[in-house]
Amino acid sequence: MNTYKTAEIAHRIGIHPNTVRLYEELGLIPRAKRASNGYRVFTDFHLEQIKFARTAMEVEIIQSGLRRKAIEIIKSSTAGDFDRALALTNDYLLQIEKEITSAEEAISIVERLLSGRELELQPKAKADQLCLTRQETADRLQITMDALRNWEMNGLLTVKRKQNGYRVYTAEDLQRLIVIRSLRSANYSLAAILRMLRALYSDPEANLREVIDTPGEDDDIVSVCDKLLTSLQAAETNALQMLVQLGQMKKRFGSNPTL
Template sequence: MFTIKTYKTAEVAKLVGLHPNTIRRYEEWGLIPTPKRAENGYRIFTDYHIDTIRIARVAFQIEVLQAGLRRQMILVIKALAAYAFKDAQEALDRYIALADREMKRAAEAITIVEETLVKKEETAHIELTRTETANKLEITTDALRNWELNGLLTVKRMKNGYRVYTEADLKRLKIIRTLRAANYSLEAILRLLHALDTPKKLNIKNVLDTPDSSEDIVSVCDKLLTSLEQAKTNARKIKKEIDQLEKKYGQSL
């Protein structure tokens, strides 16, 4: 047995390095157990609250959104808030499996891009409309328009103003389609396309996973492979911490 220490909201905030309002948000979102109240209405927190908050901070340090990864991690933390250690571990196992799947998809996309780049272009002259191009690539015209607006592709126009997509455009679009399907960000894809326009020999994986120093804002998917690997590392760390929580608190809850 051990003595249960109690803390006020401000004390918890100071210990975990968060604003008191954030602690209250954790309570509202169900990420920590609902604290008991003192006679004066003040919340009474325990070491378990502090431990779960610290785990939650690790859990959401790398917020990979695709494939339901963030939702899955929320289930992990909410299970801990309910003292359901087994449920938390099972949800964490599913999270790691999802991260593995996303890493596999990301790696496979790189292989497809490499194969696309070495494949010889057709000799036949091709000029397709936006709709014809979308149909051929099995994507929407809205996706095409979005990629063009984001600078991934510049399409020449005929005298009547209509866009014309060539074989080279199709090859570029296949690369974009493959990488977007694997959840690479538009910024990462644009970085690769710019690199492909240079005569240098490229390591596609490194280009996709290494934001340029000139980029003001870098998101998780701008360095997808690194982010997924870090998310898995954090998940394994959380797995060990949940074991420790269960050993520490399991008999007293």
């Protein structure tokens, strides 16, 4: 098996030597043996393991514990337990596929709501007169009061007030809240939902999938980083590549990759 110094392995992969050391400290690659002069000695397995870790961590997906699962996969491979790493990766891929389905379904629900194809909350005559308190609204939608407050504080909903200062929620507010709830349940961020709502206000015929997944040039960094569907699809592609890499490492390095 070939051996490499820290700078050599970093050069082959195209990263800084400090990144190699960081991967070692985090347990994403095995501890390197030391030469008589104290220098670290890396092997072909270290080289392939770094490539694998970079594939697994390329897409920043933190929801539903996906990031944690990716790290668990990397560490299983680091330990040479390729069978466990493969099993975990298959589970990881399955969860990503479920997240994609959930995100797509949420968009479909919103499209039906906004096109009027969903059932009305109330008969028309009563809907115009609907006036609920915050607690009644939360109970009606089966969400928490804190969620309502959070959505309002982040600009997703502006609620009218009575003369006594109490908030009142109308049928139109409830319809908007159902949209927000549907998207939040699929892990769309508040920034992405706000972007979609603003776009629909300007253009009711806007393409929801494009709007919610495409931050504007003036959006802040949190919003720019939020491209849920794009990120999930990229993570799915990477998970498939991880299966290929793990299969190759298992075949090449067997049960004692660091020897």
